[in-house]
Amino acid sequence: MVKKNKKILQNLENWLRDYNAGSKGEIDTSVLLIDDEADSASINTRSGDQDPTAVNERIRALLHLFSRSSYVGVTATPFANIFIDPDSENEMVGNDLFPRDFIYSLEAPTNYVGPDRVFADDSTLNVLRVIDDAEAIFSLKHKSSFVVSELPASLYEAVRSFVIANAIRDLRPRADTPVNADQRQPVLQTFKPKSHSSSTKNCERFNLTSETTVNSAREKHFTTPISRR
Secondary structure: OOOOOHHHHHHHHHHHHHHHOOOOOOEEEEEEEEEEOOOOOOOOOOOOOOOOOHHHHHHHHHHHHEEEEEEEEEOOOOHHHHOOOOOOEEOOOEEOOOOOOOOOOOOOOOOOOOHHHHHOOOOOOOOOOOOOOOOOOOOOOOOOOOOOOOOOHHHHHHHHHHHHHHHHHHHOOOOOOOEOOOOOOEOOOOOOOOOOOOOOOOOOOOHHHHHHHHHHHHHHHOOOOOOOO
């Protein structure tokens, strides 16, 4: 198992060739190469008259190094892969990574939560909330100079929920929290969040309106407004 990185793949290819290749520079054995997230970095995005992109070239060179090779690409979003030119070939690195033999769709695991489970009419997940108080404040049509003076109650509630949820997460014992040997209970430590937390509120497309939106939220819950940079 190696990272899908140009230099790492090149080092692997050199090592395999140096210690296993015959006089013709080929390894006389079979190889199965499994490419996880096969639509990321593996696709050659250059035109046919240009050299392949770095990672794509290295993967193809690895396959070309063996006398018999099989390539299996695994991804949840195979759209880019099926649009690879099936006739694309390079003398040095061989055929491109078009799935010419088969494409197989795996069933989703029972614990997978995707659009079907969230938005289906018969969804059993209670995760969607209808926002019906935003349009009165964020009109669909307004000038870029529009300044927000008040926010919808639903957005204030979202900010409060985010802050509370992160406070609960930070106060929960972590895997690396020391344990009292006698009572087998986590030892309370000084409050120190371990990681940064952020939340995105996509409610406006204009910079000034976005900044005044953030300031309105800050003034409601905190004390320090932000300023334009």
